[in-house]
Amino acid sequence: MSDRDDDKSHWLDHSGNVNKLVWTLVGFGALLFIADAFYDKHAHFSAEGYFGFYAIVGFFTFIGIVLAGKQLRKILMRPEDYYDE
């Protein structure tokens, strides 16, 4: 593969296409959320039975983890050569 091939324009290089992907994901998420109305969940715990439980947990846990990680950096982050004497 030559360098010229690599530098040709790729589908993902266009922000319009990235937006298409994002909106597809949003649409898929909406469908999954609504799907909760149409099946029996066999919940082991009462909270698990709430409408959209897994979607809500997935979304907010993810955000919580990343934001907590950001705070953690303030304590733990050091320059790259920290351990090199």
Place this chain on the structure above:
Amino acid sequence: MMSEFNPGLIMIIGGFLVPLVPGLARRALLLGLPVAGMVYTIALDPGTLVTSTFFGYSLETLRVDKLSLVWGYIFHIAAFLGALYAIHEDDRLQGTMAQIYMGSAVAAVFAGDLITLFVFWELTAVSSVFLIWATGSERSYRAGMRYLIIQVGSGVLLLAGAILILNDTGSITFNHIGIETLGGKLIFLAFGIKCAFPFLHNWLQDSYPEATVTGTVILSAFTTKLAVYALARGYAGTEILIYIGATMTAFPVFFAVIENNLRRVLAYSLNNQLGFMVCGIGLGSELALNGTASHAFAHILYKALLFMSMGAVLFRAGTVNASALGGLYKSMPWTAGFCIIGAMSISAFPLFSGFVSKSMVLMAAAEQHRWIVWAVLIMASAGVMEHSGIKIPYFAFFAHDSGRRVKEAPKNMLWAMGIAAFLCIGIGVYPAPLYAILPYPVDYQPYTTAHVITSLQLLVFAALAFVYLIKSGLYPAETPSVNLDFDWVYRRVLPKLVRAFIAVFGPIDRGLRSAALSGIGWVMTATKRYSSADGMMAKTYPAGSMVAWVLILLAVYLVFYFIG
């Protein structure tokens, strides 16, 4: 007919032949040994037991049962993939040590007693460190040393525990041990070190990213999963493991978010995956132990696949720092594709391997009504989606284009990744063969409407959260950095304490020693003065003078007697 032997010996003994064989034949040997081992393992019947006597103790050098066979199979598959991934290298030392390492992991799994286990346990440590040292840098040398000390230490604890158990029970057979006795506690600690329990975990994140491109792939499969096997054998149903496991699933997630070196992100992710297995061992039900065994099987494949893809990036781009990568899908499309399959497998998307294995552990936790543990595992699953599902492929292959234009990975690496990816999907789509080899009969159906939809909800909404964080600019930028973890204690604090100790007690010690030396010097001079040829002590005195001295002493004595 020849009696059966431990299948691990095929790769161990074969490994020693590797440096003696030239060129193409060596490559055939490197690939052929795992295949031969696998064929032999498949032919072994559960229930086979081979014992030999050693100094009056009966050693079970081969014990085959359903539990050991699961690990026997997957270790051979991983060994073949690892050897194929590394076949372009012409490094005899690494090739030899990798075979010995992989063989001893297999041999340890089929060991029926604690002493045989100990021997191969230590052999995995001593052989695998060469995969770290082979990088050839000062940094890898030091990381390898720390790794070796900790791994060998684990073996020493195992031996000490085995001796105590032998004293207590008169038997060294490796079955359920439990943490009630001191020996049981020591062995628990030995296994815990190798399994990267919290606070004992840092050797993993410290050493694996320093190993060679191919070495890390091989390391990722064996050491920690051998520990999982050993825990499942010796400590199934030990309640504390539930909490240790749940903690392991949770805390590495935060470190993985902020870590810049993507191979270290994978090491944290490995630690988090071990948590699910350890939790299953603690839960101890048949469903949970099946979950642990199947998750170990699936995990070895997708984790090796992820390490292979990041290894290929390191091999071609010269770095795996997220801050220096991005846009590599343009020049490494196959590697990117395989990486995404690994990422979807570890995240447990339906039709991928993690989906059919991890959920058994979650189900087992729910069945025991342990809702806190269950909630931690669910949240940790969203965390897996963050660091391995999205972060790894996104920052390496997409994100902002770093402008790097490299060659696609070598053919052998692509084949190894391709086979691993095929197996990840194969297990996800058709889990029946995996379920058939699990230690207990499987009464579990992963593909229910509820399981598919709830899993997709969790993962898709986690992905939407990622999109939101990126679009809003809240996602932390990748920056060149290191993050402190528990290894800070023994890499920074302890050396500082030792130095401070030396600074304070050094002068005192020096003073005492010079005082002692001058004291000795004085004694020596005095001895010399009095005992040399003409010294007082060396003179010969006539017998008469001796009698005179006796008389004087008697006189003095009499005087005192009368006075008294």
